[in-house]
Amino acid sequence: xKNEAAVRQREIxxxxxxxxLLGGGVVISGDITLAVxxxxxxxxxxxxxxxxxxxxxxx
Amino acid sequence: xxYVYAIGERDGDLVPFVRNGVERPPTPDEAMLREHDQVVxxxxxxxxxxPMRFGTVxxxxxxVRELLARRGEELRGQLAHVRGRVEMGVRKQWERGPIxxxxxxxxxxxxxxxxxxxRRQAAELHAAVEDLAVDSxxxxxxxxxxxxAGSYLVEKHDAQRFAARAGEYAAVTGPWPPYSFSG
Numbered sequence: 001x002k003n004e005a006a007v008r009q010r011e012i013x014x015x016x017x018x019x020x021l022l023g024g025g026v027v028i029s030g031d032i033t034l035a036v037x038x039x040x041x042x043x044x045x046x047x048x049x050x051x052x053x054x055x056x057x058x059x
Numbered sequence: 060x061x062y063v064y065a066i067g068e069r070d071g072d073l074v075p076f077v078r079n080g081v082e083r084p085p086t087p088d089e090a091m092l093r094e095h096d097q098v099v100x101x102x103x104x105x106x107x108x109x110p111m112r113f114g115t116v117x118x119x120x121x122x123v124r125e126l127l128a129r130r131g132e133e134l135r136g137q138l139a140h141v142r143g144r145v146e147m148g149v150r151k152q153w154e155r156g157p158i159x160x161x162x163x164x165x166x167x168x169x170x171x172x173x174x175x176x177x178r179r180q181a182a183e184l185h186a187a188v189e190d191l192a193v194d195s196x197x198x199x200x201x202x203x204x205x206x207x208a209g210s211y212l213v214e215k216h217d218a219q220r221f222a223a224r225a226g227e228y229a230a231v232t233g234p235w236p237p238y239s240f241s242g
């Protein structure tokens with residue numbers, strides 16, 4: 001029962017994630033492309049990930 | 060290509076947060092969705108951000124600057140709305156499947172009855188958290204197995220109180236970046 005509850009929680013969280021990321025957020029019309037091709041996923045630590053996120057200089 | 064995670068505000072300026080050198084748009088699978096979410100959540104710790112729709116890829120930095128030039132005022136308004144606030148998710152599932160009906164009118168009646176039931180449940184939750192809500196978006200019956208699902212924008216320091224109260228009526232997730240209040 002405990003496992004079922006955990007799986008359910010996880011499913012709920014995933015549905016919530018999908019709803020938000022694919023249904024919300026700022027949209028640049030015309031420039032959005034959602035890939036359907038399979039891409040090998042590489043796990044990168046969050047620290048490295050965030051460190052590599054850059055700010056665009058706005059004049 | 061350039062992947063755009065979010066537009067933030069730092070020291071009064073609009074700042075796009077991007078990753079350069081992306082070869083292709085990301086596949087919308089769980090790992091990539093979580094990556095996007097974690098990056099945006101981390102950026103949010105340092106200041107207000109508006110998440111971009113997942114999968115937003117542009118060719119040049121000029122494309123991003125063009126967005127800021129075109130929609131700068133609007134984005135600043137949204138940033139002001141979400142500053143110091145977080146999004147909390149609510150989702151109420153119920154044990155119902157697709158409507159089974161033997162006629163069109165019976166179907167319509169069953170549908171209206173369901174919608175009324177969902178609206179009552181959403182209203183109960185709303186009444187319990189109304190004083191904490193800065194803004195909210197709630198959808199009735201987004202899927203057959205769900206009475207309602209939605210998002211509340213609350214002050215960061217009210218997130219736990221919101222979760223405790225809303226948890227009496229629905230499954231609560233969050234704090235999230237303000238996905239449902241960025242557009």
